[in-house]
Amino acid sequence: MSNATLPTLEDVAREAKVSTATVSRCLNTPERVSETTRNKVLEAVRALGYSPNFGARALASKRTHTYGAIIPTMANAIFARGLQAFQEELSSKGSTLLVASSSYDPEEEEKQIRNMVARGADGLVLIGTSRSEEIYQFLQQHNIPLVLTWNIDRSNTHNMVGFDNISATRKLATRAVALGHRNFAYMSAERQYNDRARDRLEGVRQGLIGANINPDTIALAQSPYSIAEAGEAFQHLMSSEIRPTVVMCGNDVQAVGALKKARELGLHVPEDVSITGFDDLELATVVEPGITTVHVPHREMGRRAAELLLAAVPGAKTQKIELDTYLVERGSLGPAPNSPFKNDYLLRTR
Amino acid sequence: MSNATLPTLEDVAREAKVSTATVSRCLNTPERVSETTRNKVLEAVRALGYSPNFGARALASKRTHTYGAIIPTMANAIFARGLQAFQEELSSKGSTLLVASSSYDPEEEEKQIRNMVARGADGLVLIGTSRSEEIYQFLQQHNIPLVLTWNIDRSNTHNMVGFDNISATRKLATRAVALGHRNFAYMSAERQYNDRARDRLEGVRQGLIGANINPDTIALAQSPYSIAEAGEAFQHLMSSEIRPTVVMCGNDVQAVGALKKARELGLHVPEDVSITGFDDLELATVVEPGITTVHVPHREMGRRAAELLLAAVPGAKTQKIELDTYLVERGSLGPAPNSPFKNDYLLRTR
DNA sequence: GATCAAAATGCAAGCGCTTACATTTTTAGG
């Protein structure tokens, strides 16, 4: 087996009979090189199959044209669409994306952040806003542009492109109240380090408060974002002392898990119990009934995040871009059992 | 805004009053440094918040402890589970993962491969086996260990951990034949560059041949792996001259898309038409009826791929690990309409 | 204490690239 090492800039320079500086310029600022030499060099590049060494390049130039995204999980599609859009936008500008996942663990996330920085990421996209002040300082000290996504928080000065999680679920809860629901349950991922899940709960509470319902009556559960585990959490909630008539989920994956479990328990949705989701994943559209949920502008969020990051000059003022969400009513949220709204509802929906 | 640059090895050396070589050894081969100096150095590392520069390290050592995975898409969960397992295995051995996606485009994949190599990946995991000989040579020339996954192909000498796609769908088709189906349709992603999709079709054909059915009667369609587009392909197939009684899909995502469209068209599954999938994603379990599919050992494949890669010494003999798949019967595959098997089937499944 | 191998440390040469600065070549005007 040969031990060929990759051809270097120097090899190309020799082949093209120019200096390494010229080759470098050819690749980075082609307009500063005469056309004839440029052709010679590009020819040599092709002949040798040369491709620049990233490490060396980063070392010398302090730029990598690489951006990092650290997402809580790759295990389901929650972040996939936004990430895809983010990546597309980066590629179109000649930059590349590094992805890592933190498993919803703040310590792991911090490790990944440092790792990305050591790798020379020119900027970072993170999900949510709540993390240690220390890590924000670390990033700022090293002049790493940052964009936080999936939420909006005006109490600080970071770049942000997200939406108001609170008002989103407030609308949803208000709608549920209008349909006669009084006994609420809310389930989401662990909320301790997850500002989105926390805000969504807050939104539900506000919705109830607005209707003069005591928000402390909401039955609560936490479960990982998996269909099976969400099912168990649902079952647990349904055995609350006062059985909820609507189970609001922090995410469509959980909502689908709940729906599946409901079916297994012989409960009809929404006749016996309503279920709501969040995100508007494709997943929410394939189950029967479809999940009533909050539409999140995944792709726009990803795209705008990339724009912000690519335009970021260290030290410039930051931006907060708030995107809109809206309710998507499918079948999983219906009138509360035994509610006077029931007939009315059935009439209106067909 | 400060312009602090990251502390360097030299800073640490100065702080700890030792040479840079000692600091480096402290980090890489701690057992070759006396305990006292080691403590001094680690203290300095902590004090300065030092973390080594990846590029420089790679440049000097020619190793990055980084492995690349290039998957066709991140847009759905197909590869997520395997990737997760792959990543876990790598992390546990102190290595990290770089992910890129190719959008099922061979040229894009090739670009990503070269990119990973330039980034100094110590090894690569790729999906499927069919790509240009040129790129395989490139990888071999540069001594980049390689593991191919999701298929098995004994006609070459690459590392592989996958399964037999042909026999998997052959079983499935045979089962469908046993249920009385004679009019088959098969849909998958574009097959030109996708050996898995191609092999799965071949499996279906073999299944029919085994039952003396002309495989050329299979109605064919290609569509991206998205629910909406799969729905359209399904509709197209259902309007074939001879209407299929079973639509076999190259993937669960497509199967779910087909199922959804069937519902919209007022077709009952499996009474009016049967549908099968492939992969056994969670998605396949949440729809009604559940998708009858082929279980793929995602996690084991990811884990074994990592093992192979970590153990790979350039030039050593390669391995082919064949994993098993099995049928998972849910409700979407039933007896063919008007088939004498129908009652029998209903009895058996109660 | 002297001796010597083993252990610990330091020195310094790169790794492959970019880029300020110096030098050469080209171009345009007179």
Next chain:
DNA sequence: CCTAAAAATGTAAGCGCTTGCATTTTGATC
């Protein structure tokens, strides 16, 4: 043609790290 400015190219000094080799320190043995 000559000249000066502009354009193109070359020279060489790093970027932050690892590592072979040289040197010093340690510690066991006599």
